[in-house]
Amino acid sequence: MLELMKKAFQPIVAEPYTNRNSTVGIVKKHLERKEYIHIIYLDLIQFEQVEQSYGEQYAYEFLNSFTGIINREIKKLLPDTSKLISTHNLWGDDFILLIATKNRIPEEELCKVRTSLDANITQVFSSNLPSYFKDYKGIHVGYTTISPPAKHVEKQFYKALKEAYKIAKRECYNPPQKIMEEFHHILKNKTLESVFQPILSLDSGENYGWEALTRGPQSSFFHSPNDLFPFAERVNSLFALETASRELSIQKIGWMKPNQKLFINVDPSVIKDSQFHQGVTRTMLKKYNLSPQQIVFELTERTAIQNFKTFRKTIEHYRSQGYLIAVDDAGAGYSSLQTIAEIKPDFIKLDMSIIRGIDKDPVKKALLETFVTFSQKINCQLIAEGIETDRELAVVTKLGVHLGQGYYIGKPTFPKELPSKLCIQAIQGLAKRPKVAQWYDRGMVARDLVSYVPAIQEGSIIEEVAELFENQSELQGIVVLDKDSKPSGFLLRQNLYKTLIARYGVALYYRKPIEEIMDTRPLSVQAETPIELVANLAMKRDAQRLYDFIIVMDRDNYLGIITVQNLLESLTQLKIEQARYANPLTGLAGNIIIEKEIEQCIILKQNHRVILYIDVDFFKAYNDTYGFEQGDRFLLLISRILKHVMKGEDNIFIGHVGGDDFVIICPFHKAEKYSKRIIRIYQRLLRYYYNLQEWECQAIIATDRLGRSCVYPLSSLSIAGVLLNRRFADVISVGERAAFLKKEVKKICGNAYLIEGQNISY
DSSP: HHHHHHSSSOOOOOOOOOOHHHHHHHHHHHHTTTOOEEEEEEEEEETTTHHHHHOHHHHHHHHHHHHHHHHHHHHSSSSSSOEEEEEEETTTTEEEEEEEEESSSOHHHHHHHHHHHHHHHHHHHHSSOOOGGTTTOEEEEEEEESSSSOSSHHHHHHHHHHHHHHHHHSSSSSHHEEEEEEHHHHHHHTTEEEEEEEETTTTOOOOOEEEEEEETTTTTTTHHHHHHHHHHHHHHHHHHHHHHHHHHHHHSSSEEEEEETTEEEEOOOHHHHHHGSSSSHHHHHHTTTTOOOGHHHHHOOOOOOOOOOHHHHHHHHHHHTTTEEEEEEEEEETTTTTHHHOOOOSEEEEEEHTTTEEEOOOOHHHHHHHHHHHHTTOEEEEEEOOOOHHHHHHHHHHOOEEEETTTTTTTOSOOOOOOOOOHHHHHHHHHSSOOOTTTTTTTTGGGOOOBBEEEEEOBBBBHHHHHHHHHOOTTEEEEOOTTSSOEEEEEHHHHHHHHHSTTHHHHHHHHHHHHGGGGGOOOEEESSSHHHHHHHHHTTTTTTTTSEEEEEEEEEEEEEEEOOHHHHHHHHHHHHHHTBBBTTTTTBHHHHHHHHHHHHHHHTOOOOOOEEEEETTTTHHHHHHHHHHHHHHHHHHHHHHHHHHHHTTTSSSEEEEETTTTEEEHHHHHHHHHHHHHHHHHHHHHGSOOHHHHHHHEEEEEEEETTTTEEEEEOOEEEEEETTTSSOOOOOHHHHHHHHHHHHHHTSSEEEETTTOOOOOO
16 A cells, blocks of 8 residues: 555655754745745654554655655645745654745734645545554644744744744644634634535436535635634534534525435534534424435544444434435545445445546446445445536446536535536436346447537637637547537547648638538437447448547437447447346346346336247156257257347347246237247247157157156247236236236147237147
């Protein structure tokens, strides 16, 4: 893990504090320039435990990595006019940062830098250190300022260093009085601000709820939550702040539908507080006509949970009242697998670091797929945080994430707002084909792979298109629509830049319409086109067009595009899933897939469909006489017949239940035709699977289940067709109806079929 840290944060080795004259000389030089020197003192709390546990060499490398982290984090927080002039490792785990500025940084700003630096470094460490650093206690931070002119510089420096040291080591946090007064004023007068960010159902496109976020007053030192909450924790006022925040959120959210949720951030140290148990939240909810069932406590975990046994009892207390529980930032910080395993949350919020750029990162996709499977097994809903692009939205939706949140869906606002219409339309487009079938579907279609890219009208100027690419770095191409809003072409980023960087390219084309350089021969397919056919069409293109977009249409409406990479990945995954759930002998869909397919027919009320159950009569006698190997050949014959009859047919499903039982799901008006063809081909080929004597006798001698010799007819087919015009409740009720029909058709000697609503034929 340390090697991983070193790659993520290339160490910047601090200068050892061995030459005090050199350091004093640096300070003197800047003071003589009439610059202010600000000293920030850092101390890793109880770091000696790390050295004792993991060794001196490990601790040394750890400190080098820590130096790189503090150098990067401090630069993010300092004013642009300031300069980090040096970083020193005083002794062991103590560091000083020397910062020079033309103007003095106010004490309030230094306090803010201190608070933010503490929070940021803690966040970086908690996100990147392995689990055995769970005893990491954070850092002490102190600060002070040396003002020009340079008088007795050595005395000035050591006096300032001592002051920063005292502030850092002080157990009780004593911020500037002005800041403390401002904080108490905010709490007393409840001048906090609440904003609400929408959370969207990625299954239906409906608004699932909102997350309440708290800010300090607009012009306040505490406007940012990154300053507000760490400060409250330092001055032991976190409970008071979260109580005020929670009440404000409940008050400001306004009316919600009964099934919508309000996600409220709660620190574990607060939720287990005895005052929190006293029904304060329930009283607030009652006051504003909300119920506990609408509230989700989102564990922010700014601090680690120390005692899971006690904390779990606390969580169960709230669950019993109807509240739901979410774990925030899964995949980062303290939100470890242990937390999820112990708490068993109703929601897992995936950290935005997993979602950011997931459309380009196969490792993140694989990680998300694992989370999706995991959530299904523990009956928990996943929320993808930090969705900022249409591609990220498409990926998390297709991988099966339940809920989404991020700036692309909607920014935090007050009053609360609904997700963007563009986002809802994209989700509804992806959701038109039920997800429950996608993972095993034998006929995945183009709609399942659609990614949305912006479309522009013919006549748009190339300059506008170039600006669009410049502003959206992840955008690789655009689609061009004609006056009837039908695709007339597309333009890839690389082709645009190739044109513009050519000699006189900008001069010749920059003010020309897009038609001058767009590709006017796009491959366009309908949304319900099977992806196998889409792949064949894509691979038949010229070599230079092989990896161009494939445009997807929903009748006459532009739906989106498919990239060749996504197409090939999906085909590969489809084949893997089909093999995983197929019958090992015939390669046909197995029981799990069959059940899911029937469930789909019931859910979608496909009343025009028929389920044909095909049973081989007297197969046991054949298998006992000719042996298992020949019996398997016989079953393969049946599967080949079914495939042959259904070849080229649309909207067909073939499955192998197991043994001598097979299933076909097909349209009602074709069921009889298929049954006749299956029986006719079976009758023609059957003679090649019996020896001459038994074929001429049309009988076979075999032992029954009691060991007695019996004469059996040759194997025949019984086909029972269940018409789905009934209101079947589930797969079991369909199976019961099929068993009844099979019993009826088996009363007929020889090959026969019985389809509900039609006559018996044989």
